[in-house]
Amino acid sequence: MTTRRAATLSKSRFTYGLQCLKRLYLYCYHYDLADEVDARTQALFDTGNRVGELARQRFPGGLLVEEDHFHHQAAVTATGNLLNNPQPPPLYEAAFNFEGIRIRADILNPTGNGAFDLMEVKSTTRYDADRHLADVAIQLYVLEQSGIPVNRAYLMHLNRDYVYPGGDYDLEQLFSLTDVTEAARQFVADSVPADLARMWAALQQDAPPDIAIGAHCKKPYQCSFYGHCHQDAPENSLENPIIELYGVSENSRVFKELTAAGIREIGRIPSGFPGISSMNKRIRESVVTGQTFVGPQLAADLTALDFPVSFLDFETFMPALPLYVGTRPYQTITFQWSLHIQETDGRLSHREFLNDDAAEPRERAITSLLEAVPPAGSIVVYSGYEERMLKELAAAFPRYAQPLAALSDRLYDLCQLVRDNYYHPDFHGSFSLKSVFPALVPGDDYSDLEIQEGSAASSSYWRLIAADTPEPERAQIRQDLLEYCKKDTEATVKVLAALRALAGG
Ligand code: SF4
Structure with a gap:
């Protein structure tokens, strides 16, 4: 057996190894097998970078170790030179290497006598030990093994209660520091040396560890x-x-019990298997018979609709760093809506709104919507999301609270109607519009659209309002967003029509 070239470890690789040694191995030696980075993941990376840069300003007067991770040894040398200063400033991205473990510390803030507070910056709004503690612990280990005394170790994250007053951010308020020193020290003492030994041993092998897929693949x-x-x-x-x-x-009790009984397919679940919900009994029946389920209440529930029927859909985004006065980190911001209106005789019209500049979009979304929605009739939505957004808009703009509440009172959740009254084997257990629509309206779906789901719409909106996006790209994004949101309400119109046909109305 040949001995593998020894890889290096980093704080990311350490956390991968804790999740699964095979993940660590593949990351180090077979990165080409990794999944493509999708737009949503890239947006998360970009957010992390923006938050990280701002976090440094919370500890002003510091020095950035500029050498990137391709030049780690040069970064370590530069860090050493800065640490030779008897009174060093805060250090950003300081680099260390201990026995093949390379780390970059987001922020080291001097506390006197050569010691530092360690800040690990995350773009989340809270500390989550399962996700964050190992990151801090491996840095603490490397720093202290490298002779750098660490006073306290913090997880620095966004403060979800910070309300942006406009102008420059108040960085003392925007960021929260969670002291994780004791937990990180305990983690190091209990497990880091043994974890590292397992990881180095796995990385010496000629082949990836033989690890089966399971719940750990997502955790x-x-x-x-x-x-x-x-x-x-x-x-x-x-x-x-x-x-x-x-x-x-995969973590639910029924999944584990079925798996333990050797049952992997819905059609093979015995009819009396304990712990199966009434919805899942319906799904099993539909899979076994290949038949759709049509509930006895479908026709009656449809009579609750009043014409003209409006069909409403919102698109939103959640800026980690608040963009608009009065908003908090990750507050949901409505930037677009689509509205189809169906008259009693079936005639259909369409209205829409899309904000396309950097200005606060919500008030314009509200006023245009209030002007577009007919004064009477049901407003069909698909899920409870639009109701939540109407409430948030009313809370943010109290002068419109009354008319927005009046819209809420007219909402009719078509998703709930489907859940209560209908199942098609092609739903495959999902009642999302993206699953229900093509099953009820065969031959129609979102596949010809550039934007096909809500998170892609959010990412596209960022590009639409970015100052450096060229006009031709902006025009294309504008069109793609309008087509996507319109498709959502159009799909809702067609789903309702299909259900009415099934109910004989
Ligand atoms: S087994 Fe799961 S966690 Fe491990 S590398 Fe494969 S997908 Fe990742």
């Missing part, structure tokens, strides 16, 4: 080799795997 984060490891998963060859049961995850 604490979805693994970047998920697609590679799951491409030959037995579930892929099943038409209706038990993971498609409604409300069931």
Whole structure:
């Protein structure tokens, strides 16, 4: 057996190794097998970078170690030179290397006598030990093994209660520091040397560790080799795997009990299997018979609709760093709506709104919507999301609270109607519009659209309002967003029509 070239470790690689030694191995030696970075993941990276840069300003007067991770040894040398200063300033991205473990500390803030506080910056709004503690612990280990005394170790994250007053951010208020010193020291004492030994041993092997897929593939984060490891998963060859049961995850009791009984397919669940919800009994029945389920209340529930019927959909985004006065980190901001209006005789008209500049979009969204919605009739939405957004808009703009509440009173949740009254085997356990629409309206779906789901719409909106986006790209994004949101309400119109036909109305 040949001995592998020894890889290096880093704080990311350490956390990958804790999740799964195979993930660590593949990351170090077979990175080409990783899943593509999608727009949503890239947006998360970009957010992390913006938050990280701002976090440094919370400790002003510091020096940035500029050498990137391709030049780690040069970064370590530069850090050493800065540390030779008897009174060093705060250090950003200080680099260290201890026995093959390379780290960059987001912020080291001097506390006197040669010691530092360590800040690990995250763009979240709270400390989560499962996700964050190992990051801090490995840095603490490397720093102290390198002879750098660490006074306190903090997770520095956004403060969800910070309300942006406009102008420059108040960085003392925007960021929160959670002291994790004791937990990180305990983690180092209890497990880091043994964890490192396991990781180095795995990295010496000629082949990846033989580790089966399981719940750990998504915990604490979805693994970047998920697609590679799951491409030959037995579930892929099943038409209706038990993971498609409604409300069931790999960690749920019913999933574990079915798996323990050797049952991997919905159609093989015995009719009296304990712990199966009434919804999942309906799904099982539909899979076994290949028949749709139509509830006896469908026609009666549809009579609750009043014409003209409006169909409403919002698009939103959640800036980590508040952009608008009075908003908080990650507050949901409505920037677009689409409205189809159907008259009693079936005639259909369409109205829409899309904000396309950097200005606060919500008040314009409200006023245009209040002007567009007919004064009477039901307002069909798909899920409870629009109701939540109407409430948030009313809270942010109290002068419109009354008319917005009046809209809320007229809402009719079509998703709930489907859940209560209908199931099609092609739903595969999902009642999302993206699953329900093509099953009820065969031959129609979102596949010809550039934007096909809400998170892609949010990412596109960032590009639409960015100052450096060229006009031709902005024009294309504008069109893509309008088409996507319009498709959502159009799909809702067609789903309702299909259900009315089924009910004989
Ligand atoms: S997908 Fe699962 S088994 Fe494969 S490397 Fe990732 S965590 Fe490990």
